[in-house]
Amino acid sequence: MLMADGAGRTVRIAMNGVTGRMGHRQHLVRSILAIRDDGGVRLDDGGTLWPEPVLVGRSPDRLRALAERYGLPEWSCDLDGVLADPSVEVYFDAQATAAREAALRRALQAGKHVYCEKPVASGYAAALALARLADRAGVRHGVVQDKLFLPGIRKLARLLASGFFGRVLSVRGEFGYWVFEGDARPAQRPSWNYRAHEGGGITADMFPHWEYVLRELFGPVRSVQARLATHVPRRWDENGTAYAATADDAAYAVFELEGGVVAQFNSSWAVRVHREDLLEIQVDGTEGSAVAGLWHCRVQHRATTPKDVWDPDVRHRRDHRAHWQEVPDDEDHPNAFRAQWELFLRHVAQGGPWRHDLLTGARGVLLAELGRRSSVEGRRVAVPEPAP
Missing domain, CATH: 3.30.360.10 (Dihydrodipicolinate Reductase; domain 2)
Structure with a gap:
């Protein structure tokens, strides 16, 4: 359930892999932080959705530096701990491909909505299994299709x-x-x-x-x-x-x-x-x-x-x-990445048709x-x- 605050509604997003070039520039800075700079995502009911990133990764030094640079209060090297937090609703993955499948599976098993870079897995069977797991879990899921x-x-x-x-x-x-x-x-x-x-x-x-x-x-x-x-x-x-x-x-x-x-x-x-x-x-x-x-x-x-x-x-x-x-x-x-982020966050908040899902990611793999x-x-x- 989305958390309410005085300015609208907040969605907390675990962002894994944001110390890499793509995760940092396109997803954190030019998408999520740019959305925050502009006041959040406007919803159909007139409300506003405010994304709150929780930075996740393996290097505490790099995460701490990134959090301090952009004034973000939360970061962690404990992915399982972040996924166990019920206030975190969305998991995003921009890690190296070899690490993505296992992390997505853990997020889906924790009941999180997931959004990720492609390829979603190293092989087709694994990618298709993730799509089916997401459907069984009843969560909303998306794959970056920036082009x-x-x-x-x-x-x-x-x-x-x-x-x-x-x-x-x-x-x-x-x-x-x-x-x-x-x-x-x-x-x-x-x-x-x-x-x-x-x-x-x-x-x-x-x-x-x-x-x-x-x-x-x-x-x-x-x-x-x-x-x-x-x-x-x-x-x-x-x-x-x-x-x-x-x-x-x-x-x-x-x-x-x-x-x-x-x-x-x-x-x-x-x-x-x-x-x-x-x-x-x-x-x-x-x-x-x-x-x-x-x-x-x-x-x-x-x-x-x-x-x-x-x-x-x-x-x-x-x-x-x-x-x-x-x-x-x-x-x-x-920005193409930001445009799709806004669509996905609206999908998380409002539901409705959505075609850029994990099954489309499996097709690409x-x-x-x-x-x-x-x-x-x-x-x-x-x-x-x-x-x-």
């Missing part, structure tokens, strides 16, 4: 809803950047990302994103053919010690969607960016095309498409980008698992729909 709330993706969704593309033919996604090895220049990502036994790998990290983006915008994935690679086999960890990279740092995939749309996605931590954004998705249809990044989205309609002819003996001088039109920003776009199988076996693999 759906990015301005560029929201503009794509708006174009699709308007029928701009006509019949969608194909989708092409390019994601990635160069992650430094850690010797001459520090790496931008933690070393566990490149160790398979710790849940690392770009397939585990990004295929869950591609699963929900494709499903929500274009339709469920029905088959995958993928080729995984470890392009940089030697890296240096946070202490400057060399180690063998055992997880994939690039994945090249073709997804066939229900209805016949073909989607190609290249994901790589070993690519140098020659595009406008770290993620770009191109959609081509019979009536028009669009290219979307994190913020921008540009379109070209059938009527304004140049009539090109390929002639390798003549230098092509047309400025193709000049024939594309920017989709305007006609609405405010909050399944696609990553089948992508790995496709790469090992060198063949296209069918993607079944998980049973609830």
Whole structure:
């Protein structure tokens, strides 16, 4: 039950993993603390929901420093103790993947609502078991699906809803950047990302994103053919010690969607960016095309498409980008992580329909698992729909 106070209602959230980059910046600072700075989450009944974070982790020094930095009164290294507190209603997990499944299970067994980063578990069977456990426990549960709330993706969704593309033919996604090895220049990502036994790998990290983006915008994935690679086999960890990279740092995939749309996605931590954004998705249809990044989205309609002819003996001088039109920003776009946090907290307080649940998280883990199988076996693999 939500706790009442003079300013509205308070929901206490155990936030595990907030000493990491993503948990700290996106979830604690740019989501929960930003919501508090703006007075809380507005509810349909006119009331306000006030999030109260309880920081959880393994390092008392880092937790204490974080709590003092932001003026937060509560932190703990005792996860079980926090979960035993009846005033804590929500458990959030942004730990390394290998630690997430066990912690989520303990939170669900304690009767907490849960919200977590993806992947929700290291394997599909475990992810599906978590979704079923949450349903049996009767709690509300959610998985971070931040890409759906990015301005560029929201503009794509708006174009699709308007029928701009006509019949969608194909989708092409390019994601990635160069992650430094850690010797001459520090790496931008933690070393566990490149160790398979710790849940690392770009397939585990990004295929869950591609699963929900494709499903929500274009339709469920029905088959995958993928080729995984470890392009940089030697890296240096946070202490400057060399180690063998055992997880994939690039994945090249073709997804066939229900209805016949073909989607190609290249994901790589070993690519140098020659595009406008770290993620770009191109959609081509019979009536028009669009290219979307994190913020921008540009379109070209059938009527304004140049009539090109390929002639390798003549230098092509047309400025193709000049024939594309920017989709305007006609609405405010909050931080994508914050936007979904607000939706989830309203769901906790009010109930109602909610589709970003642990079952959707299990679908993402399944696609990553089948992508790995496709790469090992060198063949296209069918993607079944998980049973609830």
